[in-house]
Amino acid sequence: MRDLFLAYQSLVAFVGINGLLALSVYATLCCGQLSLANAGFMAIGAYTGALITLHSNAPFIAVLAAAALAPALVAVPLGLPVLRLRGVFLAIATIGFGEMVRLFFVNWDYTNGAMGLVAIPQRAGLWTIWLSLAVALYLLARVRGSRFGTALEAIREDETAARTMGIDTTAHKLAMLVLGAGLAGLAGGLEAHYTFMVAPGGYGFARVVEMLVQAVVGGTAAFFGPVAGAAFLTVLPEVLREAGSRLGFAPGPFRLLLNGLILLAVILYLPNGLVSLKRRKA
Amino acid sequence: MLSLGQVSKAFGGVRAVDGASFEVEKGEVHGLIGPNGAGKTTLLNLISGLSQPTGGAISLDGARIDGLPAHRIAAKGIARTYQNIRLFAGLSAADNVVVGQYLQRRAPLWRRLLLLPSARREEREALRAAEETLARVGLRGRAHERAVNLSYGEQRRVEIARALAAQPRVLLLDEPTAGMSAPEADAVARLVREVAREGCAVLLIEHNVKLVMALCDRITVLNFGQVIARGSPSEVAKEPVVIEAYLGGA
Known part of the structure; x- marks a missing residue:
């Protein structure tokens, strides 16, 4: 059992990190906003954390706080103009932001451009990661049902009606964008201090799609759905790899194919998350 | 209480509202009628x-409100319903009404984050108040039904309940009885009367002429964005311009 745990330690860590990332997408999704800036926010958090660790001896908790705070601060001037956009236009604008951040780090010599920063001390362990996830889950669990939480639901269902009920929709959407940015930055900081390195390639469009798919597969009707989705989609490839080698067929392309088929089956037959997506469009 | 002075709205060259002026007083049910468009x-x-x-x-009470964002106007005590119903479809009837209480509730999030029992109490209280408001519109038994599953008439009544939950000083109703059966419409009319008696100023758009004549204290008639007549129901009904606007001049 202990051996098994040690063998899969990094998998457990990545379930936690991906869980945080899926929650960061859920933060805006739960008030009906499809924002795809989170890989960019994650990059800002990762680089902020890594640079502080490499150039100072600040305690890790302060490093993580800075990793969460930096993208949260960036989210304010980003959100004020882009949150006026709706649906697919918001998605496109935020993808643009993500690419901007990535290209910034590719071209920034101070952080070695596309090579990124390496030899970051491993300061994040399983418990720091899972404690962070627990705090995030608690936060989102308590928001639901509160006055603030009902306002978010109202915005998701009908923004115009919400406004005439006295809800400052822009402020609420901005608050959730900032919260999502903070969570993504925190996850970025944790990952940087777990994998020893940060490089712009890890924060491209594919990364935010991965977060979104995990959140949607898990289901956005409940705050724990995204974490379940992250756990499922992080563990699945490993299970398939293991099963493949036991059954004696080479992993490789078949594994990816099977992974895709299972993903498709989940979306087709467990449309809980997709239902809320459809509702948002209506 | 609510006063409009020479209000205009142009969409490009179309003057949808053209210099409309009228007042809605406290405790008054004020009808706003006119042909489609x-x-x-x-x-x-x-x-x-x-x-x-x-x-x-x-x-509103002498202070300009035009130009303020919608949520600030709502905070000043103006609530409304919509001609094409805009309920929060995925939420229960009660939760819709709870959103309506948004401006009344005092429940800071930190209290909830610290798991203080007062937060839980406040939420239970909100839900209970919502059920009571629903009872006022005759929907006590439907409180926990999702809004999409309610009948058209029921949805209209939930919208009215949601607007009432804000305890507005001015209530704007956009065709509140459209699609309702006669007894249902009568119940809504009684409710509107009661709300006005409690001191609310009600501005009502309605196509059911019989109901408007029976319910309203005063009526303003709009045609092509302009006020063409105003006065008590009996006065307005006699106006030749009104008859012409409704029946079409030759």
Whole structure:
């Protein structure tokens, strides 16, 4: 059992990190906003954390706080103009932001451009990661049902009606964008201090799609759905790899194919998350 | 209480509302009638801040409210319903009404984050109040049904309950009885009367002429964005311009 745990330690860590990332997408999704800036926010958090660790001896908790705070601060001037956009236009604008951040780090010599920063001390362990996830889950669990939480639901269902009920929709959407940015930055900081390195390639469009798919597969009707989705989609490839080698067929392309088929089956037959997506469009 | 002075709204060259002036007093049920496309709903959108007038002034108790964002206008005590129902479809009837209480509730999030029992109490209280408001519109038994599953008439009544939950000083109703059966419409009319008696100023758009004549204290008639007549129901009914606007002049 202990051996098994040690063998899969990094998998457990990545379930936690991906869980945080899926929650960061859920933060805006739960008030009906499809924002795809989170890989960019994650990059800002990762680089902020890594640079502080490499150039100072600040305690890790302060490093993580800075990793969460930096993208949260960036989210304010980003959100004020882009949150006026709706649906697919918001998605496109935020993808643009993500690419901007990535290209910034590719071209920034101070952080070695596309090579990124390496030899970051491993300061994040399983418990720091899972404690962070627990705090995030608690936060989102308590928001639901509160006055603030009902306002978010109202915005998701009908923004115009919400406004005439006295809800400052822009402020609420901005608050959730900032919260999502903070969570993504925190996850970025944790990952940087777990994998020893940060490089712009890890924060491209594919990364935010991965977060979104995990959140949607898990289901956005409940705050724990995204974490379940992250756990499922992080563990699945490993299970398939293991099963493949036991059954004696080479992993490789078949594994990816099977992974895709299972993903498709989940979306087709467990449309809980997709239902809320459809509702948002209506 | 609510006063409109020379309010205009132009969409390009179309003057949807053209210099409309009238007042709605406290405790009054004020009817706003006119043929389709007369600008009634546009006027309601201007009052509730969903769109901005291109001219004129809207004031509440003497203070200008035109130009304020919709949520600030709601905070000043103006609530409304919609002609094409805008409920929060995925939420239960009770939760819809709880959203309506948004401006009344005092429940800071930190209290909830610290798991203080007062937060839980406040939420239970909100839900109980919502059920009571639903009882007022005759929907006590439907409180936990999702809004999409309610009948058309029931949805209209949930919208009224949601607006009442804000304890408004001015209530704007956009065709509240459209699609309702006669007894249902009568019940809504009684409720509107009661709300006005409690001191609310009610501005009502309605196509059911019999109901308007029986319910309203005063009526303003709009045609092509302009006020063509105003007065008590009996006065308005006698106006030749009104008859012409409704029946069509030759």
